[in-house]
Amino acid sequence: AYEEIAQKCRKASFFAIDGSYDLFDNIRAALWEKRAEKATIVTGCLFRNEWILAPYGVIPLNYGQDGVKHSFRIAGTKILKGKVHLVAPLTNGTVMGDKGVFYFPREVVNREFTYGIYAFKDLPAEAVKYVIQKGWSLKGLPWAKIVVAIRKIIEKLF
Numbered sequence: 001a002y003e004e005i006a007q008k009c010r011k012a013s014f015f016a017i018d019g020s021y022d023l024f025d026n027i028r029a030a031l032w033e034k035r036a037e038k039a040t041i042v043t044g045c046l047f048r049n050e051w052i053l054a055p056y057g058v059i060p061l062n063y064g065q066d067g068v069k070h071s072f073r074i075a076g077t078k079i080l081k082g083k084v085h086l087v088a089p090l091t092n093g094t095v096m097g098d099k100g101v102f103y104f105p106r107e108v109v110n111r112e113f114t115y116g117i118y119a120f121k122d123l124p125a126e127a128v129k130y131v132i133q134k135g136w137s138l139k140g141l142p143w144a145k146i147v148v149a150i151r152k153i154i155e156k157l158f
Contacts, residue, residue, distance in 0.1 A: 017041065017117040024106040027074055027086060030119050041074040044115035057097030058085065059104050071115070078103060 019026040027041050046067035051059055058080060072088045079085070085103035094100040 017119055022106070022110050023113050023117060024086065024109040027109070027117055028077060028084070030117075031074065031076060034119055039119055041117060041119050042071060043074060043113045043117045044069065044071040045112040046070070051102065052096050054097065054102065057099075057102045059102055059108050061105065061107050069115075072113075074104075 017026050017030045019029060021029065027043070030041055031039070047070035048063045048065075048067040050063040051067075054060060070090075072090070074086050074088055076087045077084050078087050080103055083105060085105050086109060088102045088104060090097065090100055090102060096102075
């Protein structure tokens with residue numbers, strides 16, 4: 001029962017991005033749709049070893065095969081040399097890329113981003129108010145209690 005509740009909560013907190021366009025344009029469309037919330041898009045691919053040395057963080061179209069699985073948070077777009085690139089700030093520090101930021105061109109995104117594309121949704125205002133009214137804090141609680149708390153919120157709202 002807890003797993004079912006957790007699964008419903010996970011589905012309520014993010015959604016897969018799909019559409020009639022290629023991956024690059026689907027991401028751009030989702031960023032535009034969520035612009036008021038300043039939402040980011042989550043995706044992943046193999047982070048190629050050569051990308052560490054990418055000049056100014058601009059990912060090249062051609063590269064080797066070696067890499068490590070990595071998730072990315074796409075935060076926006078930037079036009080570089082007349083082409084739109086997706087902006088991905090990484091958590092690896094400011095030494096790599098353009099002070100920790102990488103720029104992915106359409107060709108690389110459509111070829112390499114194979115782990116799905118997701119956007120996170122904020123909790124409804126009613127759920128946040130309910131949690132605040134109850135004085136609940138999820139920090140330091142065991143997972144079972146967190147699931148019970150989330151279940152109570154869902155039952156209250158729906």
